[in-house]
Amino acid sequence: MDDTELAAQLVHDAGRLAQRMRSGGIDAEQKSNVADLVTAADRAAETLIVERLRAERPDDSIFGEEGTNHAGSSGRTWVIDPVDGTYNFVAGLDWWCSALALRDEYDVLLGAVHHPASATTYVGGPDLVPTADGVPFAPIVDRSLAESCLTTYLHPPFYGDEVGDAFGRMANGAATVRMLGSGTMDAMAVAQGRLHVLCQHSVPPWDELPGAAIIRGAGGATRRVSAAGQEWYVAGAPTAVAEVCAALTAR
Template sequence: MTDADLAARLVREAGTLALRMRGDGIDADTKASISDVVTAADHAAERLVVDTLAGERPDDGVLGEEGASRDGTSGRTWVIDPVDGTYNFVAGLDWWCSALALTDGDDLLLGAVHHPATGRTFVGGPDLEPRVDGVPLAPIVDRPLAESCLTTYLHPPFYGDEVGAAFGRMANGAATVRMLGSGTMDAMAVAEGRLHVLCQHSVPPWDELPGAAIIRGVGGHVATVRAAGKDWHVAGVPTAVAEVVALLSGGAPPAP
């Protein structure tokens, strides 16, 4: 089984398990804040992926949002987000997914995402043509930030400080803004051209890499910029990404 086929299988199985557990009723525990929650479904879905990889790719390492960590001998690591958008998941909203990425040292090989609400599975990478249920995604269409829908998230405590000021510089340049609650699902919407650029600070690898792999595969750009003491992850159409980076840095956006 290829890595891409295995990745698609893993996210489908993890997402299906989480959806079934939600249907049976689940309780949520808070982590860092009231909006940062975890459930038994997160842990069970991660365990399913880790156990499968132990049999299918025993030499590879794993890194999971819910604590799974194993060093491998191959140099490759599977980065796992069993439920991305757990607050939405708990609230009964559909904008959540199961996701993973595969890295080889500093190289990002692929990302895979399953959206249980629609049953769709995305797989792709910088050198692997992104597909949705086997159908190729069209190349991304470039546009400036002023014509782009920005998808982002900023916790309310940050709005009144330097982080909020940097966020305001960036967000005010967009045509419109959405906060939907799952960074990886936002990335899939960017890859499909439904949204155009995403930006958020302090993004861990399991939230960044699956979506970044697929966005890069359709010709989008991915960048990290330091602003207001935070590292900001930016991904999407090339021109809007460059403008977001410039605005976060406190400068003017590049001339068209």
């Protein structure tokens, strides 16, 4: 089984496991704040992926949101987000997924995402045309920020400070704004042209890389930029990405 097939199978199985566990009722624990949650399903889905990777790719490193940090010898690392959008998952909303990425020392190689609510599996990478259940995506259509639907997120404590000011400069330039609660599912919508650009600060690798791989495979751009003392991640239509970065760093 090649890496793409393995990745697709892993996120599918992890997502289905989490979905089954949710249907039986599940408790959540708070991590950093009331919107940052973890459940037994997060941990079980990560364990499922890790056990399979240790068997199928024993020389690769593994890095997971729920604490896995296995050092391999191949120079490749699998980055796991077993449940992205855990608040939505716990609340009974459907905008959540299981995701992972494979990277080497130089770049991300591929991303895979399973959205249990629609039973859809996405795979793609910078050199791999993205697909949804095997159907290729159309290329991302470039557009300006003023023509774009921006998907984003900002914790309320930041709205009244310089981070909020940078956020406002960026968001005010968009045609419309959505906050949907799963960065990776937002990235799938961007990669398919349903949304157009995403931006958020302090994005960890498991929240960035699966979606970034697929957006880049669809012809989109991804960038990181420092503004207001934070590092921001921006991805989507290339012109909109450049304009978001300019707005964030404007004085």
